[in-house]
Amino acid sequence: YLNEYKYVSVRSKGDREKIAYIDNVSIVPCTSMLLEDDQKYTLRVKPQTIGIHIYPELFSPSEMEQFIGWCKSLIVQGNHISFIPITLYRNDAALFKPIVDQIGEGCTLFPQMGAVELYTFIGQLTQMITYSLHGAIFAYAHNIPFLLANVYEKNQFFMEDRGLLESTFKTIPELLHIFDPGKKIDYSSLIQADLQILRERCV
Numbered sequence: 001y002l003n004e005y006k007y008v009s010v011r012s013k014g015d016r017e018k019i020a021y022i023d024n025v026s027i028v029p030c031t032s033m034l035l036e037d038d039q040k041y042t043l044r045v046k047p048q049t050i051g052i053h054i055y056p057e058l059f060s061p062s063e064m065e066q067f068i069g070w071c072k073s074l075i076v077q078g079n080h081i082s083f084i085p086i087t088l089y090r091n092d093a094a095l096f097k098p099i100v101d102q103i104g105e106g107c108t109l110f111p112q113m114g115a116v117e118l119y120t121f122i123g124q125l126t127q128m129i130t131y132s133l134h135g136a137i138f139a140y141a142h143n144i145p146f147l148l149a150n151v152y153e154k155n156q157f158f159m160e161d162r163g164l165l166e167s168t169f170k171t172i173p174e175l176l177h178i179f180d181p182g183k184k185i186d187y188s189s190l191i192q193a194d195l196q197i198l199r200e201r202c203v
Contacts, residue, residue: 002019002022003022007026008022008024008025008026009026009027009028009201010025010026010027010028011027011028011029011030011154011157011158012027012157012158012160012161013027013157013160013161014153014154014156014160014161015027015154015157027161027197028198028202029195029198030134030137031198031202032115032119032134032137032138032141033137033140033141033191033194033195033198034195034198034202035115035116035119035138036116037116037119037123038116038117038119038120041117041120041121043110043121044124045080045082045121045124045125046080047080047126048078048079048080048126049079049081049082049124049125049126050074050079050081050125050127050128050129050181051082051084051122051125051127051130051135052081052082052084052128052129052130053083053084053085053087053128053129053130053131053132053135054067054083054129054130054131055149055151056095056096056099057095063171063172064099066173066176067172068099068103070176071107072103072104072106074181075103075106075107077181079106079126079181080106080107080108081106081107082107082109082110083096083099083108083109083110084110084118084121084122084135085109085110085111085112086118086130086132086134086135087132088112092112093109093111096109097109118138119138119141122135122139122142122144123138123139123141123142123144125139126144126145126181127144127145127146127147128144128145128146128147129146129147129175129179130146130148130149131148131149131151133148133152133154133155133158136148136155136158137158140162140187140190140191141191143186143187143191145183145185146167147168147175147178147179148167148168149168149169149175150165150168150169150170151170155168156168162187162190166178167185
């Protein structure tokens with residue numbers, strides 16, 4: 001039925017391959033990259049804040065214990081940890097609260113936010129660790145270093161298209177291995193390339 005449409009676009013080369021039978025398909029980055037920060041947003045994060053969004057049900061008990069211990073060690077090193085509800089349909093806040101309580105001082109659970117508020121908030125972070133593609137996109141759009149769990153095809157496709165697969169992880173040991181609190185990554189050229197396509201196609 002897609003052949004009946006005058007215009008078809010997808011977000012990645014991987015998605016394009018899925019509908020190879022369609023002749024004219026544009027690859028256009030996610031339009032959420034066109035969001036702008038809410039200048040009236042008053043909630044501010046502390047310096048050296050690492051944002052975290054996870055899927056706790058994917059952790060074994062031993063992995064969760066290891067993860068909580070690791071978060072505590074990051075706090076001892078002078079970082080602040082903020083758990084951020086992103087996938088509201090999963091009831092993130094309720095899932096994150098017991099983890100935040102176990103980590104204790106130096107770890108906070110932020111309230112549920114709308115898309116623009118969330119975008120603005122993530123733009124204030126030092127680093128982002130996320131299982132959510134949009135959590136990654138919001139960090140990326142702000143040039144904030146991020147690590148993305150490779151748990152969905154769409155996550156892999158996004159990172160593949162930008163040559164960022166080295167910033168993905170599948171297991172907690174992998175996350176702990178690749179995370180570097182002092183690492184600085186500049187996505188500027190990638191961001192500009194994405195925005196240029198979006199402006200040509202969507203604005």
